[in-house]
Amino acid sequence: MREKQIDKLKDYKYGFTTDIENIRAPKGLNKEVIEFISKAKKEPKWMLDWRMKAFERLKNLKEPNWQKPKYPKIDYQDIYYYSAPKSASETPKSIDELDPKLLETYKKLGIPLQEQQRLNGIAVDAVFDSVSVATTFKDKLNEVGVIFCSISEAIQKHPEIVKKYLGSVIPLTDHYFATLNSAVFTDGSFVYIPPGVKCPMELSTYFRINASQTGQFERTLIIADKGSYVSYLEGCTAPMRDENQLHAANVELVALDNAEIKYSTVQNWYPGDENGKGGIYNFVTKRGLCKGTNSKISWTQVETGSAITWKYPSCVLQGDNSIGEFYSIAITNNYQKADTGTKMIHLGKNTKSKIISKGISAGFSDMTYRGLVDISSKAKNSRNYTQCDSLLMGNKCGAHTVPYIKNKNPESNIAHEATTSKISEEQLHYCQQRGLNPEEAVGLIVNGFCKEVLQQLPMEFAVEAQKLVGISLEGSVG
Amino acid sequence: MEEQLKIDFEKLLENSNFSKKNAEIKRKNFDNFIEKGFPNRREENWKFSDLNQIISKNIKNLSFYNDLSKPNKIDQSIYIDGLEHNKIVFVNGRIEKIEFDYEEKNKIEILDDLVLEKSNNTTNSLLFLNNAFVSKYFKLIIKKNYSLQKPLVIYNITNKDLVSKNINLKVDIFLEENSSLKLIEFSNDKSTTNFININYNFNVQKNSILKNYKIDNNSNSNIKYCFNNISQDANSVSEIFLLSSGSEFIKNEINCNLNGKYSSAFVNGVFILNETKHHEIKTNINHIVENTKSYQLIKGVLEDTSKAVYQGKIFVDSKAQKTDGYQLSKAILLNDNTEFNAKPELEIYADDVKCSHGSASGSLNEDSIFYLMSRGLNYKEAKKLLINGFLLDVVEKITDSEIKNLIKNIMSLKQ
Incomplete structure (x- = not known):
């Protein structure tokens, strides 16, 4: 029974590689490579200057080392910073012109573009390695004035917006990985919602690391202008490889007056095999700025993959009455490690934030919730509520909670709660008595444990996420 | 130097x-x-x-x-x-x-x-x-x-x-x-x-x-x-x-x-700060073996430009099954320039444990003050009564009655 389960685990659903010729920049991190990237993307000069500024700054920065999961030193000169499918160098005009093999890959991933275009009503901006190869539903979005394209396209077509907002939430000088991304980012999504527009559909991106030894450095910028609304979905997978790959993305959100952004992630990068070999290092910087009054940013994440997940989707609540929310499920199994959480920085008056985090660790894994709630002295009448619960399966794994709570305002209220527990024998017994096998029982209980967060996901994702929760925990009981 | x-x-x-x-x-x-x-x-x-x-x-x-x-x-x-x-x-x-x-x-x-x-x-x-x-x-x-x-x-x-x-x-x-x-x-x-x-x-x-x-x-x-x-x-x-x-x-x-086995630790603390004072309590409770228990309760009242910090950590070793760990920190901020920082941390490697922590900070409850004032207390008295009640909660945890009274006297909390 056990062996069978392990065999099953080996079978990472998305563990195929696609045989497509790639254009790669030479290995290593230097001026030439950055110039190469910028040239390949036909970027204007100001963009190259910006990258160079980040690169200069990078030389003086050190990798942070306060995180719980430690990793072997990354050789930044041994990474390909740019890799694009050859067929994409001449941009296809419609989906039908795409490399059929590429389309096949997406089909395996479960996002057949044409299908989706017809049936689902979701606009997909698929990122294959580093270049965005196809963007669907453009017409419908154009109608209402929503700009949804790759960031490289936006740099060329909408430079004034990009110039204004790029780096406004995550500055060039923020920290090592963010700065690295600023210097070498290759592609990503760009969304602009004009004033008063409610985006007619859920926007979605699918990232996928294909070529070996490449890092993926995408950059996403979402701007919701006054009174607009957008919901954005992001899903990630990567093929199985023995070596560790680095993924250092930057995501910036800006919400102006009365605008709302909902950002959902289902992250299922390759977690490494059952002995902890290989897997993705997911070191992502995600930050949202509630710039206007009454604005709202909500992060929802389901983190089941990656060898090491190290990210803190954050909200800077600058506008008065703005709201930040963070809902997270993080599951680690085998030798996976996660150090994730959020930061809620209250600057404006009457700002509110809510954090619900559910961590589940099994096998030999290690899970840390790390979060910051910072209420500044000007943020009068602010509120924060934090709840972080952990579930442990077995005594070889770890679950840790490290909240940082700073309150400088007497008119504000902060409440924090955390619990750590295991699945009780009674619950398991009850479910099994009703005819579920142990694994189904655990799946059911865990899904119940996570329900508060799963409810936040859009329908299509919620179903996938629920399945993922089950798959991730396979082999952890018995 | x-x-x-x-x-x-x-x-x-x-x-x-x-x-x-x-x-x-x-x-x-x-x-x-x-x-x-x-x-x-x-x-x-x-x-x-x-x-x-x-x-x-x-x-x-x-x-x-x-x-x-x-x-x-x-x-x-x-x-x-x-x-x-x-x-x-x-x-x-x-x-x-x-x-x-x-x-x-x-x-x-x-x-x-x-x-x-x-x-x-x-x-x-x-x-x-x-x-x-x-x-x-x-x-x-x-x-x-x-x-x-x-x-x-x-x-x-x-x-x-x-x-x-x-x-x-x-x-x-x-x-x-x-x-x-x-x-x-x-x-x-x-x-x-x-x-x-x-x-x-x-x-x-x-x-x-x-x-x-x-x-x-x-x-x-x-x-x-x-x-x-x-x-x-x-x-x-x-x-x-x-x-x-x-x-x-x-x-x-x-x-x-x-x-x-069966050892237990209780840590209770009170911050009463004013002016520019800056105090910190840092705890590290390590549960190394089975059936151990720890309990921490920290409360603070901050005035003027004072600052209090509580960093509490509960560590549970993978051998320390049946651990019971609890941690609670609360603070009342009385002025605009006071600051309360907390880092209640859990590091847990065993699954059959009961560990929880909580932290809250904010101002005095206006409703409670209103209630007391409607019963004839002035604002100052009402505030004092609420603060004393808030702190008394911790002092009451002291198990030795003689010393408890001594500390109540020192803190000028009435019986």
Whole structure:
């Protein structure tokens, strides 16, 4: 029974590689490579200057080392910073012109573009390695004035917006990985919602690391202008490889007056095999700025993959009455490690934030919730509520909670709660008595444990996420 | 400062007759301290309280050598009234009196001039400083099956003669099997701008009970650090209460290892701060074996521009199944410029445990004030009543009724 389960685990659903010729920049991190990237993307000069500024700054920065999961030193000169499918160098005009093999890959991933275009009503901006190869539903979005394209396209077509907002939430000088991304980012999504527009559909991106030894450095910028609304979905997978790959993305959100952004992630990068070999290092910087009054940013994440997940989707609540929310499920199994959480920085008056985090660790894994709630002295009448619960399966794994709570305002209220527990024998017994096998029982209980967060996901994702929760925990009981 | 340190260290070696081995260990600790210096905010442990900055801001020309050859006068008026107790009195870092009038003499042993142990796997630079400069190292042993009749009060007094000095104290307290000790540490400072660095090591053997009450209530401009290391054997109990109120800066650090089954630790603390005071409590409760229990309750009331920090950590080893760990911190902020920072941390490696923590901070409940005022109290009285009730919750956790009353009196909480 056990062996069978392990065999099953080996079978990472998305563990195929696609045989497509790639254009790669030479290995290593230097001026030439950055110039190469910028040239390949036909970027204007100001963009190259910006990258160079980040690169200069990078030389003086050190990798942070306060995180719980430690990793072997990354050789930044041994990474390909740019890799694009050859067929994409001449941009296809419609989906039908795409490399059929590429389309096949997406089909395996479960996002057949044409299908989706017809049936689902979701606009997909698929990122294959580093270049965005196809963007669907453009017409419908154009109608209402929503700009949804790759960031490289936006740099060329909408430079004034990009110039204004790029780096406004995550500055060039923020920290090592963010700065690295600023210097070498290759592609990503760009969304602009004009004033008063409610985006007619859920926007979605699918990232996928294909070529070996490449890092993926995408950059996403979402701007919701006054009174607009957008919901954005992001899903990630990567093929199985023995070596560790680095993924250092930057995501910036800006919400102006009365605008709302909902950002959902289902992250299922390759977690490494059952002995902890290989897997993705997911070191992502995600930050949202509630710039206007009454604005709202909500992060929802389901983190089941990656060898090491190290990210803190954050909200800077600058506008008065703005709201930040963070809902997270993080599951680690085998030798996976996660150090994730959020930061809620209250600057404006009457700002509110809510954090619900559910961590589940099994096998030999290690899970840390790390979060910051910072209420500044000007943020009068602010509120924060934090709840972080952990579930442990077995005594070889770890679950840790490290909240940082700073309150400088007497008119504000902060409440924090955390619990750590295991699945009780009674619950398991009850479910099994009703005819579920142990694994189904655990799946059911865990899904119940996570329900508060799963409810936040859009329908299509919620179903996938629920399945993922089950798959991730396979082999952890018995 | 480095130069001053070197001069003072040589002076210390010259004027004291340390054994060769002891001097060697001291020098090693000294070198370690020189290398690391005072901790700053880059260290996770000192993230909210940058000691290096605090010292350089508050103390000018800090010197480290302390001439202990001449006895100091004890100001008897500061003795605790209305409580029969045994005494150990330190004045300006020099031990002046040891008095166990209420106890059987052969049940208590006091060793002074202990030699430092070599193996000291710490990275805490303040312990290096302490080891390097401490001139006498005491050990108090409570013999098997003996419970002290009366509480022991360790007075830590400084007088006006002491200015801009660093004082280091190191005391080991060893409770043999089945023994019990009630210990009050009472500090009274009339000195200004000194850095006082205290290191207690408690060893609580099987079935023993340690009750430790630390009272820092009288207002002074000293900077203090107190490191308490507690290791507990099976069935032992430790109860710690901290009244953190008087000094300009104080950080109480408690590292408690629950090494024996059914051992338990209780840490309760109160911050009452005003003006520019900045206090911190840091706890580290390590559940090493099965069936251990810990409970922490910290409350604070902050006024003016004061700042309080609570960093609490519960660590549960993978062997420590059936652990019960609880942690709660609450603060009331009375002014716009006060600050409360908390980092309640859990690090858990065992699955069959019950661990939870909570933290809350905010202002006084306006509804409660309104209710009291509608019953005829004025605003000030209503506020006072609510604050007292808030703090009383912690004081009521004290298990010794005599000492509980004493502390209530000190805090001027009415019965």
